[in-house]
Amino acid sequence: MRISFTLMLAVFACASATAVSAQGMQRDPARRFAQTDANHDGRVSLQEFQASRARRFDQLDRNHDGFITDADLPRFVRNNSRWSQMAKAMEQMADVNHDGRVSRDEFMAAGQELFVTVDVNHDGFVDQAEMQQARERVQALAKH
Ligand SMILES: [Ca+2]
Ligand SMILES: [Ca+2]
Ligand SMILES: [Ca+2]
Numbered sequence: 001m002r003i004s005f006t007l008m009l010a011v012f013a014c015a016s017a018t019a020v021s022a023q024g025m026q027r028d029p030a031r032r033f034a035q036t037d038a039n040h041d042g043r044v045s046l047q048e049f050q051a052s053r054a055r056r057f058d059q060l061d062r063n064h065d066g067f068i069t070d071a072d073l074p075r076f077v078r079n080n081s082r083w084s085q086m087a088k089a090m091e092q093m094a095d096v097n098h099d100g101r102v103s104r105d106e107f108m109a110a111g112q113e114l115f116v117t118v119d120v121n122h123d124g125f126v127d128q129a130e131m132q133q134a135r136e137r138v139q140a141l142a143k144h
Contacts, residue, residue: 044125067102068102068107094106
């Protein structure tokens with residue numbers, strides 16, 4: 001199975017979102033969108049997207065050493081061979097300098113690439129429909 005870089009990132013983002021909702025927070029995708037849309041204009045700019053990714057990095061870097069490594073992956077990801085395979089492949093692709101861990105800069109650069117992919121009509125903003133489309137692509141992927 002071949003998976004594109006950006007879809008992989010989306011899967012990883014989705015997995016971490018699931019981890020967050022497993023902790024009883026941010027269950028509702030519409031609410032999650034509203035939280036990312038900081039100025040509440042109904043669309044997410046790159047700036048808003050990256051601000052939310054910066055927060056996500058802090059969530060993912062569970063041992064707070066400034067890098068995302070296997071050790072930071074939630075147990076449900078590590079225990080699921082498909083998820084962990086995807087997460088590892090994502091890490092390898094985001095790990096631009098190949099030091100075996102994903103730094104904040106590498107994570108943010110990967111986020112920029114993800115934003116461009118999700119912004120299907122290339123107007124510089126991601127709206128709810130585009131977000132939904134991205135979610136469906138990830139869900140379809142996870143079923144294979
Ligand atoms: Ca906005
Ligand atoms: Ca690295
Ligand atoms: Ca757009």
